[in-house]
Structure formats: structure tokens, C-alpha cells
Amino acid sequence: MANTESLENIVLELRRGVIVLAALSQLGTEEYGYSLLKKLADLGLEVDQGTLYPLLRRLEAQGLLESDWKIEESRPRRYYVISAEGKKILTKLKKEWAGIVSVMDKMLA
Amino acid sequence: MNLIDRYVAEVGRRLLLVKGRKDIENELRSTLEDMLEERAQKSGKPADEVMQMELLKEYGAPAKVAETYNPNPYLIGPRIFPFFMFILKIVLAAVALGLGIATFIQIINLSPMSAVQLLETISKGILNIFSTSIAVFGNMALVFSLIERFAPIADFKMDEDKEWDPASLQKEPEPQEIKIWEPILAIVFTFIALSLFNFNPHLIGIYHLDEGEWKVIPLLSEAFFRWLPLLNIAWVAEIILNGMLLRTGKWTTSTRLISIGTKLFQVIILALLFAGPSILAVTPASLATGGITDPEAAQTLSQLAHTGMKIVLGLAIFGTVVDMIKSVYKMFTARATA
Structure with a gap:
């Protein structure tokens, strides 16, 4: 029981780290909060509203x-x-991410 | 007002001090309405109250939602908390000390008193210290919570913000320890001085036996008692300083500064006493009542006493100035090595 709890916490921490990168990467075009949430979910990343x-x-x-506030429907x-x-930050973050992935791939291989 | 409006208002109520609260409320409402609409579409029926309830239940308790928007959930955050504790300790110590002295003075004023009266006065004093301390704590918490909210964070750098040099661990600080009995003695004697000069000045004088009875010739003149309020301030400062020394057990920059300040103040008082009319009440006439009947001898003695007093005051000024310079020097050498 305690183990599943700590596993959940670790997964949560891991995800939390990538949410900024995920959000920035998907905001090249305008999105409102809920549409971004759905977009991320469709791509496979479930994010809590309270976090996003x-x-x-x-x-x-x-x-x-x-x-910007816009009136729609x-x-x-x-x-x-x-x-x-x-955008500048995103470019740098992407490089960082690639670095982390390659290092972790090596470690976990 | 529908359920969503009420829910949004509940969240907003918990974000009263958060910047952009209206914006958060509007965004939350718009999101909830989007979600509700989507649910209605999926289920193929118009949104109703049951659907709203389900949605809001899933979205979470208003307090929890508000919490995620609150960048500053602290009354007094970790950045200013150490500063708060530092000031609180000093202020509480000052309160305890000040009211302690007040109680002490009250006891002297009311003396002689019965044991019951004495106990009553002391317990009243203690209660007073307690209730004042609580009030002080509350007021300080209020002030610091306002600082927490309205002062820019950048004004309060945390220690880890500064570049830290491990080499600072190697440097041995100059020994600044003090002997524990020094401040205790200083406090005791200062209290005695306070109570003697303020409440029992008639005891200060030259004692002599006159027909089997002890008589006192007053030693100090009006010129002295005029400066007594200033002396009292200096003594209270001395007691506070020694109280701080007793607590820290060693000299620090702040106690050094206070010490230099009180010494400077003492020099000023001593200079005033030195420059003004003699603080001695001794006159040939008063000496005559003390048994020195030869007028010439009385005249000479009185002259000697006044000159002697000036010399004593002059030496005291010199000694205090030297002490002050030593304190300044020690403070800077201690700083240089720290």
C-alpha cells in the first residue's frame, strides 16, 4: 500500500517536471485553458486542472x-x-530535454 | 445565481488578497462552462443541476482550488520568518525586562509591604508580562503578515541567495566570550543604583554619630538630581545590554553597538555633571553640623571635596571614552576575522 503511494508520488513528480515544457510546446497557436488541457490529454499527457x-x-x-480575453460562442x-x-526559452528547454532523455536512456538501457 | 456562479464566488472569496482575482474567477467560470457544455453534448441532453453538481464535485472543493492559485499560502513566509523570530525575541525580552523593572519599582514604591501584598504585586507583574507579550506577538504577526504580502520578495534575500564561501568555516572568530558573572553583577548593581538614587536618595550621605544617634549629611546636590532622568535611561540601557550579553554569552556586533551607544550617552551625562554646578551638597555649613566646627577646616574640606569630585568625574569621562574606543576596536577586529 505504502509502495503504491510512493510510486504514485514519484510519477506525479516526474510529470510535474515536464508540464511546463509540454504547455510551452503546445502554445505555438492560441489555446484557452480547457482547450490546452484537452489537447495535452489527446496527446497522452493527462494534467490536473488545478496544476495547469x-x-x-x-x-x-x-x-x-x-x-488575451476573447468572446467566443x-x-x-x-x-x-x-x-x-x-520561444527562446522553449528552444533551450528542448535541448535540455533531449540531453536528459539521452542520458536516462543510457542509464536505463 | 447558478451553482457555477456560487462555486466561483466561493473560490474567489478565498483569494481576496491574490492579485488578478477577478481574472481568475472569470477564467474559472469560462472553463467550468466549457466543461459543462461538453458533458451536456456527450450525454445528449441539456445541462442541468445534477450535471453541474457532478462537475463541481470532480473539480474539487473551492478551498482546494483556491489553494492552487494562491502563490503565497503563508501568513509569514520562510523568507522573512527568521527576521520575524529575531525581532520577536528582542521585543519580548524588552517587554519582559521593562515590565519586570516596572514591577520592581512598584515594589520599592509600596514598601514596606506585607508578604501578601508582595506576592500580589509580583503575580500581577507576571500576568501583565504574559498578556502584554501575547498582544505584542499578535501585533508583530500582523505587521509581518502585511510585510509578507506587500513588500517585494527581493527585499528579503534568503541566506542561500548569497554566494556562500565554505572557506568562511575555517576562520576562527576572535574569542568574544564573556564571563557569566560580569553581566549579572552589572545588572544587580545597576538595579541597586536605580532604586537607591531614585527612591531612597536620603540614604546617600555622610554618616556620623551625633549624641549616640546616626545622622546623615546629604551628599548630593540638586544639580545631581536634575540629571537623574538621564542617568536612569543610561542605567536601563545598561541593564538591557547586560541582559542581552547574558543571553548570548558573547559579544556580537549588535551588543557592541549598543554598548558603544550607552557609553557615548554616559560620557555626555558625565560631561554635563562635570561642566555644571557641583553635584555635591557639601558646604562648610553642612560640615559644621557634622561636627567639623573649625570654620577654616570646614572651608578647606568642602573645597577639597568639590575639587575631588571634579577629578573623579574627569577620570570617569576619560575611562568611559577609553572603554568606548576599545569596544569600537574589538567590534572591527571581530568583524574582520568573522
């Missing part, structure tokens, strides 16, 4: 995302898109 929405706000505060939605600064 505050994260989007944080990334915007850091200048990596830009956002009579409902206001906040659309996020990656900023110029975010």
Missing part, C-alpha cells in the same frame, strides 16, 4: 506567455500564446 491553470498564469507573469475565454521570450 495556475501554471499558465505563472508562465504569463514570467513573460513566457501572452494572454457568447462566452469570454482567455487565450494563451507563447511569447518571443517563451
Whole structure:
């Protein structure tokens, strides 16, 4: 029982680390919170709303995302898109990720 | 107001101090409505209250949702907590000391008193220290929680923000230890001085036997008692300083600074006493009542006493200045090696 719990926690930690990269990578085109959540889920990454929405706000505060309210289907939605600064960071993050993957592949082979 | 509106309001209520609360509320509402619409489409029937309830249950308790948006769940966060504790300790010590002294003075004022009265005064003093400490704690927590919320984080760097040099572990600090009995003696004598000069000045004088009865010739003049309030401040500062020394067990930069400050203050008082009219009440006439009947001898003695007092004051000024310079020097050498 304790083991499944710690396994869950470790998996959660692992996922949490990649959410920023995942979100930035998928915001080349505008998305609102819920559509991004579904997009990530469709691609196979289930993210909790409680994690994703505050994260989007944080990334915007850091200048990596830009956002804008738009009214669609009579409902206001906040659309996020990656900023110029975010694109620079994303390029670097991608390299980091490739590095991590290759190192871990070697270790786990 | 539908359930979603109420839910959003509940979340917002918990984010009162968070920047962009309205924005968060709007985004949350829009998300929930999107989700609800999707569910309605999937099930093929219009959204109803049951569906809303299911959705909100899945989305989670408002408190939990609010928590994820709250960047600062602390009343007093880890950045300023050490600073808070530092100030709190000093302020509480000052409160305890100040009220302790007040109780002490009260006891002296009311003396002679019965054992019951004494116990009553002491327990009142202790209760007073307790209730004031709690009030002080509350007020400080309030002030620091405001700092936590409104002061930029950058103003409070954590230790790990600074570049740390392991070499600093190797340097031996200059021994700054003090002997434990020194501050205790200083405190005891300062208390005695406080109570003697303030409450029993009639005891200070020259004692002589006059027809089998002890008589006192007052030794100190009005000129001295005029400066007593300043002396009291210096003594209280001395007690606070020694209390701090007793607690830390060694000299630190802050105690050195306080020590230098009190010494400077003492020098100023001594200079005032030195420059002003004589602080001695001794006159040929008062000496005559003390049994020195020869007018010439009384005159000479009185002159000697006044000159002697000036010399004592002059030496005290010199000694205090030397002490002060030593403190400054020790502070800087200690800093250089630390």
C-alpha cells in the first residue's frame, strides 16, 4: 500500500517536471485553458486542472506567455500564446530535454 | 445565481488578497462552462443541476482550488520568518525586562509591604508580562503578515541567495566570550543604583554619630538630581545590554553597538555633571553640623571635596571614552576575522 503511494508520488513528480515544457510546446497557436488541457490529454499527457491553470498564469507573469480575453460562442475565454521570450526559452528547454532523455536512456538501457 | 456562479464566488472569496482575482474567477467560470457544455453534448441532453453538481464535485472543493492559485499560502513566509523570530525575541525580552523593572519599582514604591501584598504585586507583574507579550506577538504577526504580502520578495534575500564561501568555516572568530558573572553583577548593581538614587536618595550621605544617634549629611546636590532622568535611561540601557550579553554569552556586533551607544550617552551625562554646578551638597555649613566646627577646616574640606569630585568625574569621562574606543576596536577586529 505504502509502495503504491510512493510510486504514485514519484510519477506525479516526474510529470510535474515536464508540464511546463509540454504547455510551452503546445502554445505555438492560441489555446484557452480547457482547450490546452484537452489537447495535452489527446496527446497522452493527462494534467490536473488545478496544476495547469495556475501554471499558465505563472508562465504569463514570467513573460513566457501572452494572454488575451476573447468572446467566443457568447462566452469570454482567455487565450494563451507563447511569447518571443517563451520561444527562446522553449528552444533551450528542448535541448535540455533531449540531453536528459539521452542520458536516462543510457542509464536505463 | 447558478451553482457555477456560487462555486466561483466561493473560490474567489478565498483569494481576496491574490492579485488578478477577478481574472481568475472569470477564467474559472469560462472553463467550468466549457466543461459543462461538453458533458451536456456527450450525454445528449441539456445541462442541468445534477450535471453541474457532478462537475463541481470532480473539480474539487473551492478551498482546494483556491489553494492552487494562491502563490503565497503563508501568513509569514520562510523568507522573512527568521527576521520575524529575531525581532520577536528582542521585543519580548524588552517587554519582559521593562515590565519586570516596572514591577520592581512598584515594589520599592509600596514598601514596606506585607508578604501578601508582595506576592500580589509580583503575580500581577507576571500576568501583565504574559498578556502584554501575547498582544505584542499578535501585533508583530500582523505587521509581518502585511510585510509578507506587500513588500517585494527581493527585499528579503534568503541566506542561500548569497554566494556562500565554505572557506568562511575555517576562520576562527576572535574569542568574544564573556564571563557569566560580569553581566549579572552589572545588572544587580545597576538595579541597586536605580532604586537607591531614585527612591531612597536620603540614604546617600555622610554618616556620623551625633549624641549616640546616626545622622546623615546629604551628599548630593540638586544639580545631581536634575540629571537623574538621564542617568536612569543610561542605567536601563545598561541593564538591557547586560541582559542581552547574558543571553548570548558573547559579544556580537549588535551588543557592541549598543554598548558603544550607552557609553557615548554616559560620557555626555558625565560631561554635563562635570561642566555644571557641583553635584555635591557639601558646604562648610553642612560640615559644621557634622561636627567639623573649625570654620577654616570646614572651608578647606568642602573645597577639597568639590575639587575631588571634579577629578573623579574627569577620570570617569576619560575611562568611559577609553572603554568606548576599545569596544569600537574589538567590534572591527571581530568583524574582520568573522
